[in-house]
Amino acid sequence: MAVTGTQVSPQTYLRSLSRWHPIEIIFWLSTLLPFWLFPTYLSLASQISVAALFALSLDLILGYAGIVSLGHAAFFGIGAYSAGLFSKFVWGEPFSGLIVGAAAAALLGFASSFIIARFRHLTLIMITLGLGLLLAEAANSASWLTGGSDGLQGVAIWPLFGIFKFDIYGTTSYAYSLAVLFVIFLMARRLIHSSFGLALRGIRENFVRMPAIGAPSREHIRKIYTIAAAMAGIAGAVIAQTTQTVSLETLDFQRSADVLVMLVLGGAGRLYGGLVGAAIFLIARDQLSGIAPQFWYFWIGILLVAVVMFLPNGILGGLSALLARWRTR
Amino acid sequence: MLPPVIGVLFDGIAYGMLLFLLSVGLSVTLGLMNFVNLAHCAFAMLGGYVTVVLMNSLHWPFFATLPAAFAAAALASVVVERILFRRLYRASDLDQVLLTIGIAFISVAVAAWFFGTTQQPIDMPAYMRGSFNFLGLNIAVYRLFLVGVGIAVLLALIAAVDKTRFGAQVRAAVDNQRMARGLGIDVDRTFAITFALGSGLAGLGGALAIEIFGLDPNFAFTYLVYVLIIVSVGGLGSIFGSFAAACLIGISDIAVKYYVPELGAFLIYLVMVVVLMWRPAGLFGRR
Amino acid sequence: MTPDVFTSKDAIALATHGLTKSFGQLVVARDIELSLPVGARYALIGPNGAGKTTLINLMTGMLAPNAGRIFLGDEDITTLEPQNRVRRGLARTFQINTLFAGLNPLEAVTLAVCERRGIAAKFWQNIAVHKEAIEEAYSILVKLKLGDCAYQPTRELPYGRQRLLEIALALATRPKVLLLDEPAAGVPQEESGDIFEVVAGLSDDLTLLFIEHDMHVVFRFATHIIVLVGGAIFTQGTPAEIAADPGVREVYLGTRKHD
Numbered sequence: 001m002a003v004t005g006t007q008v009s010p011q012t013y014l015r016s017l018s019r020w021h022p023i024e025i026i027f028w029l030s031t032l033l034p035f036w037l038f039p040t041y042l043s044l045a046s047q048i049s050v051a052a053l054f055a056l057s058l059d060l061i062l063g064y065a066g067i068v069s070l071g072h073a074a075f076f077g078i079g080a081y082s083a084g085l086f087s088k089f090v091w092g093e094p095f096s097g098l099i100v101g102a103a104a105a106a107l108l109g110f111a112s113s114f115i116i117a118r119f120r121h122l123t124l125i126m127i128t129l130g131l132g133l134l135l136a137e138a139a140n141s142a143s144w145l146t147g148g149s150d151g152l153q154g155v156a157i158w159p160l161f162g163i164f165k166f167d168i169y170g171t172t173s174y175a176y177s178l179a180v181l182f183v184i185f186l187m188a189r190r191l192i193h194s195s196f197g198l199a200l201r202g203i204r205e206n207f208v209r210m211p212a213i214g215a216p217s218r219e220h221i222r223k224i225y226t227i228a229a230a231m232a233g234i235a236g237a238v239i240a241q242t243t244q245t246v247s248l249e250t251l252d253f254q255r256s257a258d259v260l261v262m263l264v265l266g267g268a269g270r271l272y273g274g275l276v277g278a279a280i281f282l283i284a285r286d287q288l289s290g291i292a293p294q295f296w297y298f299w300i301g302i303l304l305v306a307v308v309m310f311l312p313n314g315i316l317g318g319l320s321a322l323l324a325r326w327r328t329r
Numbered sequence: 330m331l332p333p334v335i336g337v338l339f340d341g342i343a344y345g346m347l348l349f350l351l352s353v354g355l356s357v358t359l360g361l362m363n364f365v366n367l368a369h370c371a372f373a374m375l376g377g378y379v380t381v382v383l384m385n386s387l388h389w390p391f392f393a394t395l396p397a398a399f400a401a402a403a404l405a406s407v408v409v410e411r412i413l414f415r416r417l418y419r420a421s422d423l424d425q426v427l428l429t430i431g432i433a434f435i436s437v438a439v440a441a442w443f444f445g446t447t448q449q450p451i452d453m454p455a456y457m458r459g460s461f462n463f464l465g466l467n468i469a470v471y472r473l474f475l476v477g478v479g480i481a482v483l484l485a486l487i488a489a490v491d492k493t494r495f496g497a498q499v500r501a502a503v504d505n506q507r508m509a510r511g512l513g514i515d516v517d518r519t520f521a522i523t524f525a526l527g528s529g530l531a532g533l534g535g536a537l538a539i540e541i542f543g544l545d546p547n548f549a550f551t552y553l554v555y556v557l558i559i560v561s562v563g564g565l566g567s568i569f570g571s572f573a574a575a576c577l578i579g580i581s582d583i584a585v586k587y588y589v590p591e592l593g594a595f596l597i598y599l600v601m602v603v604v605l606m607w608r609p610a611g612l613f614g615r616r
Numbered sequence: 617m618t619p620d621v622f623t624s625k626d627a628i629a630l631a632t633h634g635l636t637k638s639f640g641q642l643v644v645a646r647d648i649e650l651s652l653p654v655g656a657r658y659a660l661i662g663p664n665g666a667g668k669t670t671l672i673n674l675m676t677g678m679l680a681p682n683a684g685r686i687f688l689g690d691e692d693i694t695t696l697e698p699q700n701r702v703r704r705g706l707a708r709t710f711q712i713n714t715l716f717a718g719l720n721p722l723e724a725v726t727l728a729v730c731e732r733r734g735i736a737a738k739f740w741q742n743i744a745v746h747k748e749a750i751e752e753a754y755s756i757l758v759k760l761k762l763g764d765c766a767y768q769p770t771r772e773l774p775y776g777r778q779r780l781l782e783i784a785l786a787l788a789t790r791p792k793v794l795l796l797d798e799p800a801a802g803v804p805q806e807e808s809g810d811i812f813e814v815v816a817g818l819s820d821d822l823t824l825l826f827i828e829h830d831m832h833v834v835f836r837f838a839t840h841i842i843v844l845v846g847g848a849i850f851t852q853g854t855p856a857e858i859a860a861d862p863g864v865r866e867v868y869l870g871t872r873k874h875d
Contacts, residue, residue, distance in 0.1 A: 010722055010726075010750050010751070010753070010754040010766065011744050011747055011750050011751070012744075013722065013767055014722070014723075014726070014742075014743050014744045014750060015742065015744035018742055018744075062423070068422055068423050068426065070426075115602075115606060118606075119605070119606075119609055121422055122359070122363075122365060122422065122561070122565070123561070123605055123609040123610075125365075125422065125426065126557060126558075126561040126601065126605055127602055127605050127606070129554070129557070130558070130598045130599075130601045130602040130605070131602060133554065133594070133598045134595065134598045134599060134602065137593050137594055137595040137598060138595065140593065141591060141592070141593060141595065190739075190740060190742070191739045191740075193742050193743060194738055194739045194740060194741055194742060194743055195726075195727070195730045195735055195736050195737075195738050195739075195741075195743045195746060195749075196736060196737055196738055196739035197739065197743070198719075198723060198726065198727045198730070198736070198743055199727060199730070199731070199736045199737070201716070201718065201719060201723075202716055202719065202724075202727050205716035205717055205718050205719055206714055206715065206716050206717070208714055209710075209714045209715065209716065209785070210699070211677075211678075211697070211698035211699040211702065212676070212698065212699075212702060212707070212708060212710075212714070212785075212786075213702065213727065213728040213731055213732075213785055213786075213788065213789055214699050214702035214703045214728070214731045214732055214789050215699055215727075215731045215736065216699055217699070219737070220736075220737065223737065223739075227739075253554075257430070260427075261427075264423070264427055294437070294438040294441035294442060294446075294546070295438070297434045297435075297437050297438040297441075298434070298435055298438030298439070298442075300431070300434050301430075301431040301432065301433070301434030301435035301436075301437075301438060302431070302435060303431070304427050304428065304430060304431025304434065305413070305428055305431040305432065305435070307427070308417070308420075308424050308427050308428040308431070309413075309416070309428070312424065
């Protein structure tokens with residue numbers, strides 16, 4: 001929440017922009033509710049945490065730096081496969097698996113960032129799509145490594161801290177994925193309120209103006225792309241570890257499209273948009289998928305059209321606009 | 330005796346012709362208005378289903394359904410353009426992508442609702458099926474027909490763009506929209522007509538594709554990727570670019586399927602990424 | 617036309633030699649030779665479409681020339697990317713507001729200052745930690761009379777204030793040479809005074825080249841005028857010489873004030 005008025009010194013003002021809002025505290029406290037209120041839904045809750053983290057990583061490049069990516073699942077999948085393979089061949093300890101997933105995804109992100117940073121608009125969208133598809137094809141072909149369409153076999157994750165097993169009840173899974181989400185979220189929040197976060201917003205707000213103030217936009221883009229890739233890789237690693245399986249779905253186009261929808265639904269550029277969007281998307285899909293799958297597609301289609309036409313800043317954007325209007329009554 | 334590689338080439342070109350019909354409309358409308366329409370293949374799907382309904386329920390002959398497929402897709406596109414797309418010409422890339430993907434999702438769901446999720450078979454007239462022998466190669470009659478249609482459409486489009494006043498208006502608007510408006514060209518009307526024509530061609534492509542690709546509700550997405558690749562590689566706003574890219578992609582895909590099937594679509598995606606990095610506006614693109 | 621004669625004491629802040637740019641058959645810059653001595657107050661005038669903004673785009677690197685060289689001081693900057701030219705002291709403002717609509721003036725200018733200080737890439741520390749950068753940004757805003765709206769989103773600012781912010785952003789880069797593209801364009805009469813006060817108050821070390829249509833402004837601020845027509849320098853000289861030049865009057869259709 002910002003403090004306005006010129007009595008406040010500029011430094012104090014900028015510091016106030018990063019203060020924790022009470023709603024944020026309520027939000028995070030409510031993520032603990034499923035343990036008591038929905039104990040049978042903990043695996044779904046765990047999935048939502050993973051998707052939320054994935055959507056958060058996309059928010060950093062899309063909501064803050066303005067890079068539209070149709071291939072972000074590449075990093076999710078790389079993280080998942082790396083963590084899975086690491087547990088199969090080396091060590092099943094979960095936290096080290098996270099590091100491996102992050103590192104692999106960061107490496108791929110860094111390499112592709114050199115390409116990504118050079119292009120804009122449709123060309124960029126197509127290149128992200130193409131790179132994502134390339135990786136998916138490669139993973140499919142390399143079935144000796146990935147298990148192909150059967151999925152990766154032999155993922156063996158050790159119990160957390162040696163005690164808590166990742167079982168079907170999902171308690172450990174949800175606690176683990178929620179904790180990872182929270183920690184990474186804190187880091188992302190810090191980044192957004194740093195001078196680098198300001199630079200990213202500058203890139204999104206006016207790409208042309210950035211070089212005119214001496215900003216090396218391409219370097220900034222490469223940096224955030226790598227960071228976002230690492231975060232997506234961590235999300236992928238978590239899903240591999242909590243479900244003890246990795247399939248080709250983790251890097252296919254459908255997943256890239258789904259995370260984009262989740263983020264836009266919640267509202268990009270607001271840090272919490274991806275989290276809210278992921279929750280709504282997955283809960284709705286869980287409830288509606290019992291009925292025919294086409295039903296789901298229909299409603300997602302309607303939703304997308306509605307969001308673009310009526311809620312351009314997603315649900316959170318709509319809520320904050322509503323709040324602003326209520327305040328000025 | 331022609332070597333089998335010529336047969337592969339011919340099959341690839343026939344495949345490319347189909348892709349050309351599906352892509353050229355998107356290429357021109359993208360070049361004209363920079364409007365990213367990912368629902369383009371949904372119009373193709375509509376054309377396909379129109380043909381299916383006309384042939385299977387109303388027993389129309391195949392060739393009679395083709396103009397109907399064209400017209401239905403064109404008409405549908407006019408309606409959608411007027412109600413929705415028109416408001417988003419100045420919107421961001423992302424908004425256009427999301428809106429048109431939403432339309433595509435809706436069309437997939439609607440198609441599944443009415444026609445189910447299985448493939449729709451149609452009965453080709455007997456003289457269209459089968460193949461004949463040409464210098465030792467097995468040439469499928471239908472593929473030859475496709476090549477003919479493709480070339481005819483290409484020539485008709487190039488003639489229309491080069492020789493008619495409307496074509497000149499399209500070229501002017503693709504080249505420099507602001508200047509075209511300044512000269513008094515009604516760019517919005519030009520775009521609406523071009524959009525209808527492009528969608529109509531997609532509908533025609535969808536109808537013709539039933540025999541080669543089959544038709545199910547996922548058609549709207551299955552070929553969208555290839556269409557996007559052709560449009561990006563060929564260059565936005567370039568008719569000849571679409572033609573060249575479609576042939577390139579068609580031949581590559583068939584050749585890979587024939588000679589190195591393990592590669593899958595890898596080569597196509599690689600070609601796209603490499604071409605876009607080398608020429609971001611596509612091989613024949615302007616911007 | 618009186619050729620400019622520089623004594624050897626005058627250092628040249630910005631110079632172009634044979635700068636040429638064409639788009640196919642359309643030549644937008646024709647063999648441009650100009651020299652701005654340090655501390656100069658030069659005006660660039662010419663009819664619409666003469667290529668004035670194009671020349672600025674060429675000098676700042678937003679457009680690549682087909683031929684010619686650009687020198688900032690002693691350094692050949694012809695092949696440098698735009699942000700690197702800014703880092704060496706060449707800044708510009710835009711004719712059409714090119715601002716960060718969603719940021720407020722404090723954020724925008726702080727960003728510019730952080731980029732200049734090379735601390736914009738730090739992602740672990742809160743921005744409030746960079747005290748000196750923030751204070752520098754705020755002082756620029758105050759100097760340009762933007763202090764009281766510093767926390768308001770840019771898109772909510774009145775047009776005249778936005779034009780001032782344009783200049784503030786450029787000043788935040790601590791330029792040695794500043795290219796102003798119609799700084800008061802579209803600003804209502806009541807507010808344009810502020811802008812010219814700012815321009816007048818700029819340091820004497822700062823070299824200024826400004827594009828302007830309003831001849832009153834030109835005669836008030838400029839010590840030297842360059843007339844650009846059809847992409848080429850038609851003539852240049854002191855204001856008195858230009859005012860007396862019949863050729864200029866003919867080509868420029870008199871000294872009509874732009875409103």
